[in-house]
Amino acid sequence: MEPLKSGSTIGILGGGQLGRMLAMAAAQLGYRCVGYAPEGDNVAAPVSAAFLTRAWEDRAALARFAAECEAVTWEFENVPVTALDAIPAEKLFPPRRALEVAQDRLEEKRFVEALGGRTAPFATVDTPNDLARAIESIGIPGILKTRREGYDGKGQWRIASAGDRDLLSSLRQPAIYEGLVEFEAEFSVILVRGRDDEVRFWDSPRNAHVGGILDRSLFPAGAAIGAQSEAARDLAKKVADALGYIGVLTLEFFATGDGPVFNEMAPRVHNSGHWTIEGAATSQFENHIRAVAGLPLGDTRSVARTVEMINLIGDAAADAHNHLTGGDTHLHLYGKAEAREGRKMGHVTRLER
Known part of the structure; x- marks a missing residue:
């Protein structure tokens, strides 16, 4: 594939500060950026050539967005993977698989382990019994994390004693329990x-x-x-x-x-x-x-x-x-x-x- 010519349009999924700084870098290289994100404080919009404020579920709007772009990237790893269905794979950088792996903490750890990487001990937690078994196997203290949509400390709870396992009753999604790592x-x-x-x-x-x-x-x-x-x-x-x-x-x-x-x-x-x-x-x-x-x-x-x-x-x-x-x-x-x-x-x- 030939490099994008000056004046080409790069689409950015997400409207946060990372998208803002990407759009500024793209402009310096002679590209125009079009952003796409739902309603919110989309700080990338003022520095983008255009910005579409639409829902992630709006397949028609995403298709129009993709058609305007020579390449599409994202600045936010919680973009729903289904939103990528409207974007041709040959336009999408990084590839879809990167988002699929990174959005699920369990999938991510298994993926890295398969490549020879070392992780904290972990276990899948879907029920109170799962958490009890994970605590017994891995030990306390540990961290209970939602498998999806956690960042900047969100979706994480420290388990300091067996009594803290009641935290699971407030969760409405699959989770993962990780043992604490002693680190320098x-x-x-x-x-x-x-x-x-x-x-x-x-x-x-x-x-x-x-x-x-x-x-x-x-x-x-x-x-x-x-x-x-x-x-x-x-x-x-x-x-x-x-x-x-x-x-x-x-x-x-x-x-x-x-x-x-x-x-x-x-x-x-x-x-x-x-x-x-x-x-x-x-x-x-x-x-x-x-x-x-x-x-x-x-x-x-x-x-x-x-x-x-x-x-x-x-x-x-x-x-x-x-x-x-x-x-x-x-x-x-x-x-x-x-x-x-x-x-x-x-x-x-x-x-x-």
Whole structure:
């Protein structure tokens, strides 16, 4: 397939901040973006050439959207897989299979295990008896997670004692129970894979979470992560190759005394890669668009000695401009109308070059 010509249209499913930054990167490369998402605070709309506000179930609207685009991608892994039925497979990057695997935590873990990856111990939980057996087999403490639609700490409950198993009575969907992993640090592997199967990696940051939400990413990541990043990269490449992946893919890991333990994957650009906008030769957003468009991939080397990316969550964005008093500091506000607890309103990146 030939690279997309300048002026071509790339469709983005989803209207959040990742779509916003993808559309801005696409415009820089000479492409126009059309977004598609249901009613909501679609902050990608103001920077897109056009934006369709329609339901995921509107098959006719999705077909019209796809017909306008030379290529289609997504910025949100909870796009219903059925919405992709209206989009020709040859236009869709990454492929449908990536979304199918990543949307189901059980499927995701089995997929990674089959490729030789190591995960936390886990068990399927559909009934109270399943949870009791999982607790007996895996032990306490652990984490009960919905199999679908959980992100940023949503759909997760810590099981600290056998009495907490009553949490299952409030669930209305299949779940998975995971044993806790003793780890020294959390990190992510972010790669881009082109249409020609070339794979490039950015440096792995150390990630710090608060309440299940990424608070900040730091680079250099430290000795423990440095010693395990190569093994984690090997697994990430196996995942990308097995999926026939095109675009940016992120795998999150725990650095443990026995090597990297896979946590979860995101088939999209990722919050822990925001630092690449200023801190790498080519950002994750530009390289995703390059891959989708069939262009040569950009250099992923870091261009700063140290990088700190800090999420502005909820009210933390109220005085965001105060961050600009620091030297090599870069502010990104997403244009969201309402600050709520746990809501990502923007991010700040600080560098030393």
